[in-house]
Amino acid sequence: xxxxxxxxxxxxxxxxxxxxxxxxxxxxxxxxxxxxxxxxxxxxxxxxxxxxxxxxxxxxxxxxxxxxxxxxxxxxxxxxxxxxxxxxxxxxxxxxxxxxxxxxxxxxxxxxxxxxxxxxxxxxxxxxxxxxxxxxxxxxxxxxxxxxxxxxxxxxxxxxxxxxxxxxxxxxxxxxxxxxxxxxxxxxxxxxxxxxxxxxxxxxxxxxxxxxxxxxxxxxxxxxxxxxxxxxxxxxxxxxxxxxxxxxxxxxxxxxxxxxxxxxxxxxxxxxxxxxxxxxxxxxxxxxxxxxxxxxxxxxxxxxxxxxxxxxxxxxxxxxxxxxxxxxxxxxxxxxxxxxxxxxxxxxxxxxxxxxxxxxxxxxxxxxxxxxxxxxxxxxxxxxxxxxxxxxxxxxxxxxxxxxxxxxxxxxxxxxxxxxxxxxxxxxxxxxxxxxxxxxxxxxxxxxxxxxxxxxxxxxxxxxxxxxxxxxxxxxxxxxxxxxxxxxxxxxxxxxxxxxxxxxxxxxxxxxxxxxxxxxxxxxxxxxxxxxxxxxxxxxxxxxxxxxxxxxxxxxxxxxxxxxxxxxxxxxxxxxxxxxxxxxxxxxxxxxxxx
Numbered sequence: 001x002x003x004x005x006x007x008x009x010x011x012x013x014x015x016x017x018x019x020x021x022x023x024x025x026x027x028x029x030x031x032x033x034x035x036x037x038x039x040x041x042x043x044x045x046x047x048x049x050x051x052x053x054x055x056x057x058x059x060x061x062x063x064x065x066x067x068x069x070x071x072x073x074x075x076x077x078x079x080x081x082x083x084x085x086x087x088x089x090x091x092x093x094x095x096x097x098x099x100x101x102x103x104x105x106x107x108x109x110x111x112x113x114x115x116x117x118x119x120x121x122x123x124x125x126x127x128x129x130x131x132x133x134x135x136x137x138x139x140x141x142x143x144x145x146x147x148x149x150x151x152x153x154x155x156x157x158x159x160x161x162x163x164x165x166x167x168x169x170x171x172x173x174x175x176x177x178x179x180x181x182x183x184x185x186x187x188x189x190x191x192x193x194x195x196x197x198x199x200x201x202x203x204x205x206x207x208x209x210x211x212x213x214x215x216x217x218x219x220x221x222x223x224x225x226x227x228x229x230x231x232x233x234x235x236x237x238x239x240x241x242x243x244x245x246x247x248x249x250x251x252x253x254x255x256x257x258x259x260x261x262x263x264x265x266x267x268x269x270x271x272x273x274x275x276x277x278x279x280x281x282x283x284x285x286x287x288x289x290x291x292x293x294x295x296x297x298x299x300x301x302x303x304x305x306x307x308x309x310x311x312x313x314x315x316x317x318x319x320x321x322x323x324x325x326x327x328x329x330x331x332x333x334x335x336x337x338x339x340x341x342x343x344x345x346x347x348x349x350x351x352x353x354x355x356x357x358x359x360x361x362x363x364x365x366x367x368x369x370x371x372x373x374x375x376x377x378x379x380x381x382x383x384x385x386x387x388x389x390x391x392x393x394x395x396x397x398x399x400x401x402x403x404x405x406x407x408x409x410x411x412x413x414x415x416x417x418x419x420x421x422x423x424x425x426x427x428x429x430x431x432x433x434x435x436x437x438x439x440x441x442x443x444x445x446x447x448x449x450x451x452x453x454x455x456x457x458x459x460x461x462x463x464x465x466x467x468x469x470x471x472x473x474x475x476x477x478x479x480x481x482x483x484x485x486x487x488x489x490x491x492x493x494x495x496x497x498x499x500x501x502x503x504x505x506x507x508x509x510x511x512x513x514x515x516x517x518x519x520x521x522x523x524x525x526x527x528x529x530x531x532x533x534x535x536x537x538x539x540x541x542x543x544x545x546x547x548x549x550x551x552x553x554x555x556x557x558x559x560x561x562x563x564x565x566x567x568x569x570x571x572x573x574x575x576x577x578x579x580x581x582x583x584x585x586x587x588x589x590x591x592x593x594x595x
Contacts, residue, residue, distance in 0.1 A: 038090050041107045046084045054080060056088055056102055064088070064100035071104055087111065108144030113179055116145055125171040125191060130162070138162065140172060140186055147172070147184035156192050196231070203232045204271050209263050212280065217257045225249045227261060227275055234273035236261060243278045243285075243317025245303050284317035289353045292318075292360060297349045297367055302340050310340050312348050312362055320360030322348060325529055327364045329371055329445070330404040332530075340364070371403035372442045378402065383437045384454065389429050395522050396420075397427060399435060399449060407447035409435055416452045444535060484508075484551060486541050489558055494535040497528050504537060510551060514539060518554035526556075 044058035089106035215227035349366035411420025492504030543552035
């Protein structure tokens with residue numbers, strides 16, 4: 001039986017099925033709208049770990065593979081398991097194999113940059129690991145971001161071996177960063193300095209002056225040593241190492257040595273600490289005046305030699321100065337180094353003690369016999385003597401005599417007939433000459449000799465020394481009493497000698513200062529040290545200031561004035577006398593007048 005055909009009512013609309021193209025478009029659209037965009041950090045789940053790769057499901061058609069190395073850090077292996085949720089960077093939704101292309105390193109780098117920028121703006125520290133060397137420094141892993149650590153920023157002091165610091169997590173300070181270029185510069189030194197400053201402040205606050213502490217010598221310089229007190233350094237100056245003279249700290253200290261020191265001073269503003277070692281010992285200068293009375297002789301060791309004298313150590317911490325003028329009775333112009341050498345033992349006499357200034361004046365020549373004392377007895381005035389010419393100057397000859405004493409033959413005492421300037425040309429250094437002793441001044445340590453006095457003066461020379469010389473001597477005689485006047489010759493007593501000149505006291509009690517340049521017309525004699533306290537000197541009054549009551553004196557002006565007067569009085573053309581004869585006659589008249 002045949003079934004009747006079913007008729008579909010025309011009123012019911014027909015349903016059109018979608019085409020294949022429409023279906024593919026709808027499927028692609030669903031992936032676009034539902035899948036994460038490429039170039040973003042997304043979350044995924046580890047579904048498997050196979051052959052050094054982790055399979056991560058991020059909700060796409062297929063999983064992505066990420067190397068296990070990307071989950072590790074320098075020195076720290078990967079620590080992940082199946083089921084862990086991780087953040088990865090989606091590079092591509094699908095590659096040629098149909099897998100999602102993922103990166104844990106890029107995800108961590110993106111995350112790190114956000115944290116690092118925040119730390120850089122807040123100036124806070126970040127954790128990192130030094131993992132490689134590059135030119136000029138090292139590379140640091142800052143949880144995915146790679147930073148540059150300059151060699152100068154590794155430590156507070158230059159570090160030769162950075163091996164122990166490699167692959168160790170430690171704090172760093174970000175100095176500079178540029179995300180666009182991907183550059184980050186960090187410093188480990190800044191963190192150490194900050195930490196050290198905090199520790200230093202805390203330690204300095206706990207210390208007190210006069211406190212006795214132990215430390216280790218850290219560094220030695222010419223002026224002292226730096227001692228580490230356990231996080232803070234103090235300076236032990238060379239003058240505070242010992243009471244005795246220490247030329248260089250290495251004489252007493254060595255690097256790494258443990259020392260006990262006393263805190264002398266603390267500057268809390270600059271955090272500088274001054275230390276001392278000698279302060280822990282008894283001061284040797286206590287009672288030094290009683291131990292070393294004036295006039296007594298002692299033995300000492302030469303510790304240092306200078307241009308102006310030598311320092312002699314009487315005991316550890318107590319030194320005295322032997323001035324060059326107190327070294328020899330006769331060797332006046334020799335350098336101290338020619339007379340004594342450091343380390344030698346010498347006999348010295350105490351001349352003066354000043355406990356307050358910690359000064360002792362010593363004398364070397366005072367322990368020896370004074371050759372000047374016996375010279376006058378052995379060679380009285382008028383004695384003929386022979387010696388070697390030691391030097392020739394523009395004003396005369398210096399002749400070596402007995403006991404290293406030198407005598408001087410002035411130009412005017414070389415010849416009766418020839419001018420002194422001509423007569424001196426006939427002599428040579430080293431030549432043996434005979435002379436007569438004219439005068440010996442023990443106090444000033446001077447011997448005046450004459451060569452022409454070995455023979456009788458000719459008639460012309462005798463006539464030149466007429467009565468007019470006495471008039472000149474009278475005019476040049478020192479004034480005694482009455483008001484001072486300019487161009488007057490006065491006699492004063494030396495009260496003080498220094499490098500600039502000498503101070504003299506006149507008969508009326510007034511004082512005047514004679515400058516070095518006015519001590520003599522001869523530059524070789526313009527030496528203040530050739531004068532001594534108590535010496536009598538004749539000088540010409542060059543100026544008088546009544547308002548300030550100051551008197552200007554000059555020995556040089558007196559010598560020039562006397563020469564001019566002598567020439568004016570004795571230098572007539574028919575007298576036949578030379579300049580030396582003229583001055584000799586005038587000086588003799590003056591000497592006789594004084595007698």
